[in-house]
Amino acid sequence: MSREKGKLGEPTLIEMNETASQSGEENNGFHLNSESRSLQYGEALVDKQHQSKDSVYFKDGVRQVDFVFSYVEDKEDRKRERRKQYEANLQKAGLELELEDKSESEDGKTFFLKIHAPWEVLATYADVLKIKVPFKVNDIPDNREIPAAWLFTPFRLPNEVMHPEPDYFTAPFNKSKIDFFLIDNKDTYFPNSTRNRIVYYIISRCPYNKDDKLNKDKRGIKRLLNNGTYTSAFPLHDCRYWTRSRDPNCENERFSLYQYWARFLRFYKEQPLNSIRRYYGEKIGIYFAWLGFYTEMLFYAAVVGLACFIYGLVTYNKEVWTKEICDENVGGEIVMCPLCDKKCGYWKLNSTCNSTWQSHLFDNTATVFFAIFMGIWVTLFLEFWKRRQARLEYEWDLVDFEEEQQQLQLRPEYETKCTSQRRNRITQEMEPYLPVTSKCARAVFSGATVLFWISLIIASIIGVIAYRLAVFAALASVMKDSPTNNVEVVGSIITPQLATSVTASCINFVIIMVLNFLYERVAIWITDMEVPKTHLEYENKLTVKMFLFQFVNYYSSCFYVAFFKGKFVGYPGKYVYMFSESTGLRNEECDPGGCLIELTTQLVIVMAGKQVWGNIQEALVPWLQNWWRSRSARSHPESLYSRWEQDYDLQNFSQFGLFYEYLEMVIQFGFITLFVASFPLAPLLALINNILEVRVDAWKLTTQFRRPVASKAHSIGAWEEILNMIAILSVVTNAFIVAFTSDMIPRLVYFYSYYPGTELTMQGYISNSLSIFNISQFKDNNKPDPDENPAWFNSSMITTCRYRDYRYPPGHEYQYLHTMQFWHILAAKMAFIIIMEHVVFVVKFFVAWIIPDVPSDVKARVKRERYLVQEYMHNYEVEKLKIQLQNGGDCICPQTANVTHEVLSECLT
Structure with a gap:
């Protein structure tokens, strides 16, 4: 069957294997066609009833199953014709097939087609894909010594689990130089991960029509799965995971991974990265290496963050301003202005005693230290990961693996959808391409779609803000005995501010989850519409879209609380309203304890809620789905429930499975870096989650999902640049949080410049930080209703109220304008931001300079x-x-x- 030349001058699948068939006898007779192989193994055929449940071989017990298709027979002739032609083309490409009749399956209706790649096919495509294989034992001595290695002994896995292998020199496989390489056994020379990778390369490009020139888009297993011709396609796991194999020919690496990696009780043990790489491929191996390293580095951040929290816990009783707020003679004598129109009454400052204590746990002098420390920690994490990654590249033969190699492997979808061709300037071969006009149009449509969905997020945030404004007034009216309305119940914890903040955060979290669910499908659709050229380009485009959306989705509410809430409220008599004054929605003020405690509340709810929900989705949902699918098979004898049927009942690990794992961790990384100044315990929460995450991901891959098709990767890809971007942005956000959200700078300015006494102390700071307003100057729409005021309020005795700001008092020639202290504090805040950013950035760049990326x-x-x-x-x-x-x-x-x-x-x- 004639076919066009493949991309970049490569011969097509059938042409390569026709050449392989012609040269089969010249390669030591290792090529056998289907008939000769069937005759050779005909005497070895065994009945399925006597075949081991764990068998991963054809019925002859010799040929290994590299891939499995499943389908259900139906009345549609087109599907039968597609299958017939596709399987014929697979055989022409050199693959060997064996069909398991539906009568032998546990449900009595599913056919299973087993695929085996003989040596000649493996050798041909190993040459095409430039797979590196050993040719000599490495004789370079490894002089690396781990200092105090005995300290790490409890965390090490035994050698029989790690399976240390001799280090080899490797080179890209060359079929014409086959005797150059170390080949002991051709049946086991290529590991299973390499075998299924080669088979997938073939089946994703093989056509399912008779004349490939007429219908170039009719090719590949992916299209056959989409149109229902086949129900599934997957490589097999190695035997069972819960017990050792009874089949002596089964290596059962899966059982070893489950016992020593996927069980939670092994959370303190190192990961067998080499075994993970051999079983799942380099791409999954590099993910678990990164996740494990990230978790290790989180330990140091968690320890420092916990120490800062303990410092706040120990010192909260020693601060003068907290004592003044809770003092009956200081905070109990300060009458505060209403926090909303009409439905909010006057309240006394000492009613916020509880929230003041809570705020001090996170807003203290250790906050500045921890913000600077995290800026440096981020740099150390990224730099040390580059070194760890470079070592893995060397150990896993990925040093010469460049993105340009993936350029040779165009996506099948790109090849089929691009009807135009042009000559490649480098290879001088004709290749498919997408015209510039079409590419620009698709990019514009894609960008517009992303902007539309981001605008939906902003609209939802505005809706949540409106909810906060409306509900706060209602709660303030209902909760008349709250601390802001009655000083006699100082011990109460639930306030209108806290209730509003918590419920708004929960609503925001639900909106985040719903928008994520919808946008994921939109992002995949518009990325498919752009027709990326390679798998790498596809992943990068999808990564940018998904992260940009989730960045806005998850962090926008935190940015609002940190940098906008309480900053544009005006002052009594001249408040600022959302949209317009006619709406009655007055811009909300911060909690009496400050906006930092509200940011902490928002961060805890969104971050913790995301982690809990993510673990439920990752672990419980696949387990329930698998339990439901395999319920009928559990009543059958083991001999009828074959290895491929067991895997068929598992969940499919999609091409985006690893993408979502990275996305989850990178969003978490943003939470613990961008807003860590407001919540020093965030790294500790992340550490606990990640210890669980490593084992949940391992358990899920080993027990609940079909074996993924192995693929190569030499780094974490575009995520590395995203982490660098977050690291730089985190320095800016934390500097602004300390300056504008925390009360640290106003306290320092008062301490050094505005205390009236001779000794430096914080006495009188609370009164100094509150401005005075004449109650008689309230507008009618700002005055609280008579029945909203507390019983202790007497309008004839109380003529003024206080509010958080630095303005001249009534009667002053500049009444209600900002005082000089306000401008001094603002200048101090800007100076702090500039100094902190420059100090942290200088240290970051210096650390990055002295630590080389490659050891x-x-x-x-x-x-x-x-x-x-x-x-x-x-x-x-x-x-x-x-x-x-x-x-x-x-x-x-x-x-x-x-x-x-x-x-x-x-x-x-």
């Missing part, structure tokens, strides 16, 4: 390995020439630059 020993080993690879390849070519000349063969000049001119001259003469 020196790794650099040396990489250079040494490249030199030795070149030398051994050169010696291999020379030896090949010598053998050929000694055997009297014709001299064929080698097509390699490694052979010297002297050797070539000697050969030619």
Whole structure:
């Protein structure tokens, strides 16, 4: 069957395997067509009833199952014809197939098609995909020593679990130099993760029509799954996870991973990263390496954050201003202005004693230290991760794995949807491409869609703000015995402000979840519509869209509380209203204890709620779905419930599975860095969650999901740049939180500049920070209704009220204008922001400069390995020439630059 040339000049699937078939006998006879192989193993066929439940082989017990398709027979002829043609093309591509009849399945209606890739196919595509394989044992001594290694002994896994392997020099597989590589057993030479990766490459590009030239879009297993031709396609797990395999041929790495990695009781143990990489591939391995390293670094941030919280807990009884607020003779004598129109009455300052204590736990001198510490911690985390990642790249043979290699592997969807072709300037081969006009139109539509959904988030935030304004007035009227209305119940905890803040945060969290659910589908749809060229480009585009949306979705409410709430309220007699004064929705003021405690409340609810909801989604939902799907199979004998049927009843690990895991962790990273000055315990909550997250993700992958198709990755991709962006932004946000949301700067200005006594003390700070307003100057729409005022309020005796601001008192020539102290405080705040940002940024850049991204020993080993690879390849070519000349063969000049001119001259003469 003739086919067009593949992308970038590669031969197409069938052409490569037709060539492989013709050269099969020349490669030591390792190629066998379907008929000869069936004859060879015909005597070994066994009945399924006697085959082990854990068998991952064809019925002959020899050929390994690399992939499984499932389908249910129906009356639609088109689907049967597609399957017939597709399977015929798979066989032409060199794959071997075996069908399990529906009568042998546990539900009596599902067919299972097993796929095996013989050596010739694996070798051909290992050459195409440039898969690196060993050719010599690494003889470079590893002189790395771990200081105080005995301290880490309790956290280590035993060698029989880690399976330490000899280190090899590796090189891209070359089928024409097969004797150059270390091949002991061709059946086990390529690990299962590599085998299923190769098979997936074939089945995702194989056509399902007779003439591929007429319908280029009719190809690939993905389209066949979408149109219902097949119900599923997946590689097999290694046997069962809950017990050791009874099949001696089954390696059962899955059981080992479950026992020593996926169980929560192993939370303090290291992760077997090499085993994870061998079983699931480098992409999943690098995710768990990053998650584990992130969790390790969180431990240090959590310890410092806990120490800052304990400091606030210990010192809250020693601060003068907190004592003044709770003092009957100070805070009990200060009458505060109403917090809303009509429905809010006057209240006394000492009624906020509880919220003042709570605020001090997070708003103290340790806050500044912790904000600076987290700015440096973020830099150390990112720099040390780069070093860890560089070491993994070397150990996992990913040093030469560049994005350009993935450019050679176009997405099948891109190949089918792009009808135009042009010549590649580098390869000089014809390749599909998307015209610039079409690309621009798609990009504009995509951007407009993202902006529309972001505007929905902003609208929902405005709606929540309106809810806060309306409900606060209602709650203030209902809760007349709250601390802001009756000083006799100082011990009460629930206030209208707290009730409003908590309920608004919960509503905001529900809105976040709903918008996330809807937007995820929209983001995937518009990314598909853009037709990205490669899988890498697809992931990057989707990553930017999803993170931009979730950044606004999760953080906008926190930004509002931190930087806008209480900043634009005006003053008594001249309040600022939302939209207009006719709405009656007066801009809300901060909680009497300050806006910082409200930001903490918002952060705890959104962050903790997201983590709890995420763990429920990740663990409980797949477990329930699997339990429901496999309920009928549990009553059948084990011999009828085969390995592929067990995996068929598991959940499918989608191509976005890992994407959502990264997104969840990066959003959490934003919470513990952007707003950490308001909540030092955030790293501790994240640490507890991540300890659970590592094991939940491991348990989910090992027990509840089908085995993902292995894929390579040398880094965490676009997420690294996003983390860097968050790290830089976190310095700015924390500086502004300390300056404008916390009361730290006003206290320091008072302490050093405005205390009237001879000794520096904070006595009198509370009275100094409150301005005075004449009650008689209230407008009618601002005055509280007569029945809203507390019993102790006597309008003939009380003529003024206080409010949080720095304004001249009534009767002054500049009455109600800002005092000089206000401008001094504002200047101090701006100076603090500039100084803190510059100090942290200088330290960040200095730390990043002195810590190299790649460890020196790794650099040396990489250079040494490249030199030795070149030398051994050169010696291999020379030896090949010598053998050929000694055997009297014709001299064929080698097509390699490694052979010297002297050797070539000697050969030619």
